[in-house]
Amino acid sequence: MNENLKETLLGGQSFSWREEEDGRFSAVLNERVYTIRSLDDAFSDPFLYDYFDLGYDYEGAAKAIAAKDEILRQAVASTGTIRLLKQDHWIATISFILSQNNNIKRITGLYNRLSERYGHEVAPGRFTFPTAEEMKGATEEELRALGTGFRAPFILDAISKEGILSEIDSLSFDDAMTKLQTIKGIGPKVASCILIFSYQRREGFPMDVWMKKVMKEYYPDKDPSYFHPYEALSQQYLFSWIRAQG
DNA sequence: CACCAGGCCGTGC
DNA sequence: GCACGGCATGGT
Numbered sequence: 001m002n003e004n005l006k007e008t009l010l011g012g013q014s015f016s017w018r019e020e021e022d023g024r025f026s027a028v029l030n031e032r033v034y035t036i037r038s039l040d041d042a043f044s045d046p047f048l049y050d051y052f053d054l055g056y057d058y059e060g061a062a063k064a065i066a067a068k069d070e071i072l073r074q075a076v077a078s079t080g081t082i083r084l085l086k087q088d089h090w091i092a093t094i095s096f097i098l099s100q101n102n103n104i105k106r107i108t109g110l111y112n113r114l115s116e117r118y119g120h121e122v123a124p125g126r127f128t129f130p131t132a133e134e135m136k137g138a139t140e141e142e143l144r145a146l147g148t149g150f151r152a153p154f155i156l157d158a159i160s161k162e163g164i165l166s167e168i169d170s171l172s173f174d175d176a177m178t179k180l181q182t183i184k185g186i187g188p189k190v191a192s193c194i195l196i197f198s199y200q201r202r203e204g205f206p207m208d209v210w211m212k213k214v215m216k217e218y219y220p221d222k223d224p225s226y227f228h229p230y231e232a233l234s235q236q237y238l239f240s241w242i243r244a245q246g
Numbered sequence: 247c248a249c250c251a252g253g254c255c256g257t258g259c
Numbered sequence: 260g261c262a263c264g265g266c267a268t269g270g271t
Contacts, residue, residue, distance in 0.1 A: 101252095147269085
């Protein structure tokens with residue numbers, strides 16, 4: 001199965017990446033600009049090796065998922081191999097707070113505007129995503145002016161509770177879910193996205209509007225435990241698949 | 247003019 | 260416990 005790097009980077013896990021005109025992908029991470037054409041470019045870089053979770057056998061997982069049932073077989077076959085990124089906790093938290101009742105294109109726009117306003121420039125026109133410290137002085141008015149809308153107070157609450165993010169790793173999945181939801185604007189769906197795409201918790205199964213449709217239509221008598229031990233990755237394949245269906 | 251987007255909050259029952 | 264309306268913004 002061929003690697004679908006574009007779906008991994010631009011399919012809604014991360015809002016850090018952009019596709020260049022030459023087909024390469026670039027992002028500002030770890031205080032610098034990374035530009036890659038394929039995963040081969042990531043093996044020699046320790047940061048990217050960790051970020052792309054290169055020690056995990058995603059191709060093997062894809063095969064196991066595809067063997068589960070006919071729907072998953074189709075989802076995997078039509079998508080190609082995708083990976084679960086290991087993103088910075090703070091970046092993931094704000095990214096998925098931004099994601100509620102929003103679409104990927106607009107989320108990416110908000111992500112970039114926050115970077116330009118509160119982050120710092122590491123290359124011409126390329127800005128880091130701001131740390132919680134850098135966002136400390138932000139006001140609700142400023143955040144709303146950038147287009148965050150009703151999410152502005154949620155971002156402020158996350159800034160004030162950023163310390164929570166360093167406590168998550170030691171918690172069980174359920175306790176981690178509960179802890180994250182003490183931040184305003186974080187409910188079950190956003191919390192599970194943060195846990196999957198930043199904390200390597202593969203038992204998460206985000207239920208957004210697309211996945212509710214998938215479950216109702218194709219798995220009416222099932223729940224996320226059906227996909228064990230590949231809940232998160234199965235969800236990503238089904239999400240990618242149903243969205244491509246339209 | 248509607249309706250929707252990787253939902254959540256506050257309220258009411 | 261569950262159902263419901265409201266919510267900023269930009270795209271279709």
